[in-house]
Amino acid sequence: MKFYRLTFLxxxxxxxxxxxxxxxxxEAKHYFSNSDWQFFGTMLISSIALLIINYVVVDFLFNFYGKRQIRKISTILPEELTDEDNDLNFKELGQRVSDLNLKNTTEIDTMKEMETYRKEYMGNISHEMKTPLFTIQGYVDTLLEGGVENLAIRDKYLERIDKSVERLLNIVKDLDMINQFESGEIILTKSRFDLNHLIRELIDILDLEAQKKNTRIVLQTSSNQIFVIADKQKISQVLINLISNAIYYSNRESATVTVKTKVQNQKILVEVEDNGMGIKPEMLHRIFERFYRIESSRNRNDGGSGLGLAIVKHILEAHQENISVESTYLEGTRFSFSLQKAI
Structure with a gap:
């Protein structure tokens, strides 16, 4: 048994x-022999005094040796457990260890999620770029092997190469935009403009695309002119992405895409609604993820980057606004968001 001087004392x-x-x-027995209650009262007081003295001494010993042991093991403990207060007891140390363990567990879970996301993200980028790159490689090989001599083949293949290169550039441009949004490098250039006028311009731009899908685009508004304060160029991109998606997924012989604008107090509510194929409930919470596709084959054939809705979400968040979606599978989908009303 190890000898401790303080314990001996x-x-x-x-x-x-x-x-x-x-x-x-x-002594109490002699002085209070004729008075039992005085004797027992003295015994009670003495016992209480002994109890208090024992408690103080034992508590002092436990704290002294506990802190002494903590100081000994502090050399192998993380600094965050001991750097704030060197006068720890075992209870406080145990709580700090528990908190550190919970923090480390949370960080490990976060790192695992980030690693899974990174792998999925890299896989998606590789997959998206692989298709146009292989297409370009195939056409170039054909031209190098003699196809360039045939003017009809040359012109057709060069046109397809141009489309594939354009798709690659769109993917890179969209990725760069999302990364800039996430890093806070993009500054909004807000101005006052007529939202309905902008929507009418975009409908004219997308009309040919809609005709190919036998789709009609209409504007429903509560007022002929509705002015907002926002970044016009980026809101144009939001509307183009939403309307284009509605056209791509129309999936009906005679589809309709309806853009609605309505004044709500100090906000302007914007809705893009279609009567297309809709989105399955289990997919709704993922549609704003990068590269997530509701129907991959259709979107790839149309040449989309798979980043449109992710960009929409980032642009609206930069405007301090949110976008919501409601959908009934095989019946239609409605996207809605708000913008600041211009005074």
Whole structure:
């Protein structure tokens, strides 16, 4: 058994106290022999005094040796457990260890999620770029092997190469835009403009695309002119993405895409609604993720980057606004968001 000097001194002290109490009891017996209640009262007071003394001494010993042991092991503990206060007890140390363990567990879970996201993200980028790159490679090989001599083949293949290169550029441009949004590098250039006028211009631009899908685009508004404060160029991109998606997924012989604008107090509510194929409920919470596709084959054939809705979400968040979606599978989808009303 290891000898501790402080423990020995405490034992001597307690032994002396107990001997003192025995002496007090003996004297009390002579002085209060004719009065039992005085004798027992003295015993009670003495017992309470002994209890208090024992508690103080034992508590002191536990704290002293506990802190001493903590100081010994502090050299192998993380600094964040001991750097704030060197005068720790075991209870406080245990709480700090528990908090650190919870923090580390959370960080590990976050790192695992980020690693999974990174792998999925890199896989998506690789997949998106692989298709146009292989297409370009195939056409170039054909031209190098003699196809360039045939003017009809040359012109057709060069046109397809141009489309594939354009798709690659769109993917890179969209990725760069999302990264800039996430890093806070893009500054909005807000101005006052007529939202309905902008929507009519975009409908004219997308009309040919809509005709190919036998789709009609209409504007429903509560007022002929509705002015907002926003970044016009980026709101144009939001509307183009939403309307184009509605056209791509029309999936009906005679489809309709309806853009609605309505004044709501100090906000302007914008809705883009279609009567197309809709979105399955289990997919709704993922549609704003990068590269997530509701129907991959259709979107790839149309040449989309798979980043449109992710860009829409980032642009509206930069305007301190949110976008919501409601959809009934095989019946239609409605996207809605708000913009600041111009005074």
């Amino acid at each position: 405490a034992s001597l002290f307690l032994t002396g106290v107990m001997l003192l109490l025995i002496y007090v009891f003996d």
